[in-house]
Amino acid sequence: xxxxxxxxxxxxxxxxxxxxxxxxxxxxxxxxxxxxxxxxxxxxxxxxxxxxxxxxxxxxxxxxxxxxxxxxxxxxxxxxxxxxxxxxxxxxxxxxxxxxxxxxxxxxxxxxxxxxxxxxxxxxxxxxxxxxxxxxxxxxxxxxxxxxxxxxxxxxxxxxxxxxxxxxxxxxxxxxxxxxxxxxxxxxxxxxxxxxxxxxxxxxxxxxxxxxxxxxxxxxxxxxxxxxxxxxxxxxxxxxxxxxxxxxxxxxxxxxxxxxxxxxxxxxxxxxxxxxxxxxxxxxxxxxxxxxxxxxxxxxxxxxxxxxxxxxxxxxxxxxxxxxxxxxxxxxxxxxxxxxxxxxxxxxxxxxxxxxxxxxxxxxxxxxxxxxxxxxxxxxxxxxxxxxxxxxxxxxxxxxxxxxxxxxxxxxxxxxxxxxxxxxxxxxxxxxxxxxxxxxxxxxxxxxxxxxxxxxxxxxxxxxxxxxxxxxxxxxxxxxxxxxxxxxxxxxxxxxxxxxxxxxxxxxxxxxxxxxxxxxxxxxxxxxxxxxxxxxxxxxxxxxxxxxxxxxxxxxxxxxxxxxxxxxxxxxxxxxxxxxxxxxxxxxxxxxxxxxxxxxxxx
Amino acid sequence: xxxxxxxxxxxxxxxxxxxxxxxxxxxxxxxxxxxxxxxxxxxxxxxxxxxxxxxxxxxxxxxxxxxxxxxxxxxxxxxxxxxxxxxxxxxxxxxxxxxxxxxxxxxxxxxxxxxxxxxxxxxxxxxxxxxxxxxxxxxxxxxxxxxxxxxxxxxxxxxxxxxxxxxxxxxxxxxxxxxxxxxxxxxxxxxxxxxxxxxxxxxxxxxxxxxxxxxxxxxxxxxxxxxxxxxxx
Ligand code: SF4
Ligand code: SF4
Ligand code: FES
Numbered sequence: 160x161x162x163x164x165x166x167x168x169x170x171x172x173x174x175x176x177x178x179x180x181x182x183x184x185x186x187x188x189x190x191x192x193x194x195x196x197x198x199x200x201x202x203x204x205x206x207x208x209x210x211x212x213x214x215x216x217x218x219x220x221x222x223x224x225x226x227x228x229x230x231x232x233x234x235x236x237x238x239x240x241x242x243x244x245x246x247x248x249x250x251x252x253x254x255x256x257x258x259x260x261x262x263x264x265x266x267x268x269x270x271x272x273x274x275x276x277x278x279x280x281x282x283x284x285x286x287x288x289x290x291x292x293x294x295x296x297x298x299x300x301x302x303x304x305x306x307x308x309x310x311x312x313x314x315x316x317x318x319x320x321x322x323x324x325x326x327x328x329x330x331x332x333x334x335x336x337x338x339x340x341x342x343x344x345x346x347x348x349x350x351x352x353x354x355x356x357x358x359x360x361x362x363x364x365x366x367x368x369x370x371x372x373x374x375x376x377x378x379x380x381x382x383x384x385x386x387x388x389x390x391x392x393x394x395x396x397x398x399x400x401x402x403x404x405x406x407x408x409x410x411x412x413x414x415x416x417x418x419x420x421x422x423x424x425x426x427x428x429x430x431x432x433x434x435x436x437x438x439x440x441x442x443x444x445x446x447x448x449x450x451x452x453x454x455x456x457x458x459x460x461x462x463x464x465x466x467x468x469x470x471x472x473x474x475x476x477x478x479x480x481x482x483x484x485x486x487x488x489x490x491x492x493x494x495x496x497x498x499x500x501x502x503x504x505x506x507x508x509x510x511x512x513x514x515x516x517x518x519x520x521x522x523x524x525x526x527x528x529x530x531x532x533x534x535x536x537x538x539x540x541x542x543x544x545x546x547x548x549x550x551x552x553x554x555x556x557x558x559x560x561x562x563x564x565x566x567x568x569x570x571x572x573x574x575x576x577x578x579x580x581x582x583x584x585x586x587x588x589x590x591x592x593x594x595x596x597x598x599x600x601x602x603x604x605x606x607x608x609x610x611x612x613x614x615x616x617x618x619x620x621x622x623x624x625x626x627x628x629x630x631x632x633x634x635x636x637x638x639x640x641x642x643x644x645x646x647x648x649x650x651x652x653x654x655x656x657x658x659x660x661x662x663x664x665x666x667x668x669x670x671x672x673x674x675x676x677x678x679x680x681x682x683x684x685x686x687x688x689x690x691x692x693x694x695x696x697x698x699x700x701x702x703x704x705x706x707x708x709x710x711x712x713x714x715x716x717x718x719x720x721x722x723x724x725x726x727x728x729x730x731x732x733x734x735x736x737x738x739x740x741x742x743x744x745x746x747x748x749x750x751x752x753x754x755x756x757x758x759x760x761x762x
Numbered sequence: 763x764x765x766x767x768x769x770x771x772x773x774x775x776x777x778x779x780x781x782x783x784x785x786x787x788x789x790x791x792x793x794x795x796x797x798x799x800x801x802x803x804x805x806x807x808x809x810x811x812x813x814x815x816x817x818x819x820x821x822x823x824x825x826x827x828x829x830x831x832x833x834x835x836x837x838x839x840x841x842x843x844x845x846x847x848x849x850x851x852x853x854x855x856x857x858x859x860x861x862x863x864x865x866x867x868x869x870x871x872x873x874x875x876x877x878x879x880x881x882x883x884x885x886x887x888x889x890x891x892x893x894x895x896x897x898x899x900x901x902x903x904x905x906x907x908x909x910x911x912x913x914x915x916x917x918x919x920x921x922x923x924x925x926x927x928x929x930x931x932x933x934x935x936x937x938x939x940x941x942x943x944x945x946x947x948x949x950x951x952x953x954x955x956x957x958x959x960x961x962x963x964x965x966x967x968x969x970x971x972x973x974x975x976x977x978x979x980x981x982x983x984x985x986x987x988x989x990x991x992x993x994x995x
Contacts, residue, residue: 213925213938220927497929514926519804519822661907661926661933663805668848671931672882699844702817703807 167192168200172207179208180530182218182512186225187453187495195229221514221660223277223496224453231266231273233311236290240279240415241650242573242636243286247300251287252276254301258308271315272308278498278654279415280454283573283636284341284580291317293456295338328425333461340422341580344596346567348547348556349540349583355429356474358546362437363482370441371397374545376553378565382540383409383501384608384632385707386564389545392535395525397442399533404444406435406487407529409506409538411452413498414609415654416634419569420539422581424451424458427543428465432489434542436475437549439487442535447489450506453496462491498658502707503536505660516660517706540569540633560586564625572597574606574637590620593635603640604722607631610651611711614644614718644723645730648715649677655712666709669700677716685731694720765829780820780831781809790984791833792842792871794849794958795908796821800917803909808845808871810838817841843875851882854889854903855959861968862960864976868906869959870983889934895942897949897965905935905961914956915947923947935961 171188175181185204189196196204201215219225237243237252252263259267259274266273282288285297294317296307307320324330325339342350362370375390396404408431412420423431435447451459466489469475477486497515499505504518507529528534537545544566548556557565564586570593573579577598584593594602606614607624608631615622615629622628638647652674661667673696679685680693697713704710720727748759764773767784774783779802784791794806804822811820812832820833832838849868857869889902907926912935915923923945927936939945947953954962973979 211922211925211938213927213936214922216936217925217927221929499929514929519802519819521824656930659930661928661930664807664845664848664852667907667931667933668852668885669844671885672848672851675883696844699841703810703841703845705804705807705819 162199164193164197164199165203168203169207172204177207177209178512179210180512182208182215183492183495183509185512186215186219187493190225190495194232195226197227197229201227217514218512221497221516222453222494225495229266229270231271233271233292233315233317234273234275234290235307235311236275236277236280238278238280238282238286238288238290239276240283240286240654241647242279242283242416243288244650245574245642246286248287250301251289251299251304254304255308258305272311277454277496278658279413279417281412281418281421281452282338283416283418284571285339286573290454291320294318294320295336295457296320297337297339328461331461333464334425334458336457338421338425338457340426342422342426343572343578343580344582344584346569346583346585347551347559348567349423349427349430349543349569351547353427353430353546355433355469356472356480358430358549359433359436359440359474360480361549362440363480363485367397367441367443370437370549373548373553374441377544377548377556378563379541379544379548379556380564380626381537382544382568382632383538384414384612384630386626386630389537389541392525392537393438393442395523396533396535399526401533403446403532404442405529405532405534406438406442406444406447406489407503407506407510407534407536408435408447408449408542409501409503409536410455411450411494411501411506412539412633413452413454413501413658414611414632414634415651416573416606416609416636417571417632418573419571419581419633421455421458423539423543423569424455424462428462429469430546431539431542432465432469433474434545435489436479436487437545438535438537438542440479440485442533445486445488447487448510448529449489449491450500450510451491451493452500453494456493459491459493466491498654499660499706499708505706506536507534514660516662517708519705561623561625561627563627568624568631569633570624570631570635571633572635572637575600575602575639575642576637584624586625587623589623590615590629590635593624594620594637597637599637599639601639601641602637603642604638604644606634606636606638606647606715606718609634609636610654610715611707612714614647614715614722616722618722643681644719644726645677645681648719649674649681651715652677652712655708659708659712660706663703663705663709665700665703666705666712669696669704670709670712672696673700673713673716680727680730683730686734687728687731689731690720690727763825763827765825765827765831767831768833768835774825776825778825780811780813780818780823780825783825784820784833785987788988788990789833790987791820792874792984793821794867794871794906795910797910797914797956797958800910800913803913806845806849806906806908808842810841810845812838839875843877844881846871846875847877847881849906850877851880851884852887853906854886860904860960861963862904864973864979865971866960866978867958867983870978873978874982874984892937892942894944895947895965898942898947898954899963899965900935900937900942901961901963902934903961904959906959907933907935908958910956910958911935911953911962914953915951919951919953921946921951921953923951923953 196219201212205212287299288297379389380386500515505515509515524534570582607629772787793809795803802821804819809820892900912924
């Protein structure tokens with residue numbers, strides 16, 4: 160007799176064709192069904208897919224939302240980004256822990272509910288927020304947190320926590336979430352009317368080369384943050400040798416403070432999918448993948464429905480819009496909690512059913528990407544731009560923005576301001592203008608592009624948001640004058656340490672050493688030489704790391720050192736000769752004093 | 763095809779890595795995770811060089827015609843030293859009692875770079891030793907996560923005994939089974955000899971070569987390449 164686990168796991172594997180490259184889907188499905196991917200399950204999966212248990216284990220242990228040990232039936236993941244901290248994370252966490260009778264990271268004694276924290280879930284405009292299994296709860300207060308726990312104890316059904324739904328498609332029966340869009344400023348690229356099929360029809364009326372040329376002429380640069388020209392990428396992929404080509408959409412916006420893709424996916428899914436289809440036509444591809452971050456699973460059913468609707472309308476599938484020979488379809492690949500998967504080669508690894516380790520480059524994905532085939536990876540916003548460019552023309556698009564950064568940008572603004580939310584604005588806008596639009600209170604610093612980019616002080620508030628000055632993938636965080644920049648830097652170091660894939664030495668080990676230095680300084684044990692050591696180590700990590708995570712992780716530290724020098728210099732003091740500044744004699748002898756029952760005498 | 767290495771013009775074959783091309787020309791670029799002709803891992807970053815201004819791993823990066831490569835500069839020596847230092851403090855290394863001393867590539871690099879004491883504070887992690895296998899043991903304290911064993915087991919032994927699990931600082935080596943004894947590892951597998959440090963070791967052959975007579979006791983790591991006799995990796 161087979162155990163029920165065996166039958167269940169085998170069913171899951173069969174559903175995905177016992178295909179090793181679909182490992183992510185398999186382990187995610189097993190986790191949902193059994194609350195973990197146990198050693199037994201890993202053996203079974205390995206056998207079904209013709210691989211080794213340790214290979215499965217390497218995948219399962221990489222992603223934060225998967226676990227080898229059983230978790231509660233309900234997992235509460237409190238978002239612990241800096242914005243959540245500013246909005247009362249600690250009180251909410253304490254209230255939940257007390258009500259559940261556990262500490263952070265534990266499961267209740269009856270095995271029902273696990274309480275843990277997670278990195279930014281894309282809800283900074285309605286923080287503090289949490290994921291309860293897949294259900295997003297927003298704007299938590301200690302009171303509301305206790306209520307959530309009491310309700311869950313009664314029914315253990317996160318979907319019943321949704322008592323009211325947000326605006327727009329958040330109210331769609333397939334989404335039904337409490338999330339609000341908070342669209343504060345509508346621009347002409349993303350938030351103008353869009354009729355499904357209209358842009359694709361224009362594309363199909365032209366030869367593929369002409370579509371690539373349109374994108375090049377528009378001078379559209381990838382909206383993920385690196386700003387590589389999209390048209391050039393497409394052209395490279397189009398001409399790379401390979402039996403098939405792939406179009407991948409990076410919907411893994413994990414950069415803390417970013418949430419604009421969440422809104423685009425909710426409100427502009429058709430425009431985005433249409434952009435991918437146009438890309439497929441342009442580069443000669445018949446297949447696409449949307450890599451959806453695990454945090455946005457609440458949008459999965461809706462996005463599947465959008466794809467289905469488009470198949471029925473002849474906008475996806477075979478001979479699209481009666482164009483003989485143009486076939487293109489899309490599958491959605493779900494992630495499972497790994498920031499690094501926003502890096503394009505890590506994202507591809509994950510799609511291939513591997514750990515989300517970035518790959519060595521070259522070769523670049525345009526030559527050898529998904530399953531070693533030519534692949535373009537663009538993000539949600541970029542594909543939305545593509546559709547609009549086909550509708551309105553390259554010249555129209557290129558006329559907006561700055562000379563070298565054309566078009567508009569969707570920004571997510573959060574932090575110390577009265578109007579957090581999503582703003583579509585032309586490139587070239589200044590931080591000053593944004594602060595005014597968002598009604599910021601007494602702003603002292605801004606994090607432009609999330610922690611991986613730059614922290615600026617008022618001296619740069621009149622700069623320009625574009626790839627040549629203040630580059631951003633979309634996150635803008637505002638901090639008022641009362642906030643401590645170095646504490647923010649320390650917080651983000653913790654984030655990067657947790658999210659590093661661990662492949663290369665400078666990032667894996669260098670970041671923890673940097674964090675120790677920063678911690679030492681923040682807590683008043685630093686010496687002037689530590690400031691230089693922080694700079695040297697930051698430079699080492701940035702220059703020597705293999706991928707973007709390590710290359711940018713020291714930025715919050717450097718930003719704080721450069722932008723707010725007085726702050727740090729005030730924290731460090733010349734060490735007294737003969738004393739190790741980190742050594743606190745009084746606290747070191749506490750245990751001994753307790754044992755012998757008297758106070759030590761020392762000078 | 764030609765490129766420039768520290769001002770010297772070097773001839774290479776297309777597709778060759780910078781590391782191999784330099785090696786063929788008698789220039790030793792320090793390395794740890796690179797091994798024989800296996801697909802490079804590019805993880806230790808000891809082999810970092812500047813290629814047209816950008817730091818790249820020489821074991822991964824293939825030569826391009828006319829590239830300007832800087833290798834023996836003050837900055838890069840300093841950076842490589844830091845990498846070796848960080849690897850030392852990440853694990854638990856007690857060279858003076860270690861059976862691998864004099865045969866260990868990490869230790870030999872430290873000698874070559876003149877590291878006498880670590881610059882960074884020790885992390886002192888708590889790690890296990892797997893003694894379950896009759897002929898081989900695995901000491902995680904000394905593992906530097908170079909991935910040689912992962913690749914050698916797969917590509918040369920045609921087994922799949924090792925993989926990495928977890929991520930970030932928690933990343934560690936895992937074997938395919940409860941412990942080493944439960945895997946199909948044999949002491950004769952190439953993988954056993956491939957570990958650059960004292961992490962994967964044969965039992966009962968310790969000190970067969972006395973300390974003092976071991977390869978890196980006699981000459982620095984890389985000396986064979988520099989004298990034109992070909993390298994270990
Ligand atoms: S493995 Fe190498 S570096 Fe580590 S203790 Fe042994 S000899 Fe020293
Ligand atoms: S056991 Fe040895 S070969 Fe394997 S990863 Fe560790 S140090 Fe490298
Ligand atoms: S030898 Fe090149 S990165 Fe390790």
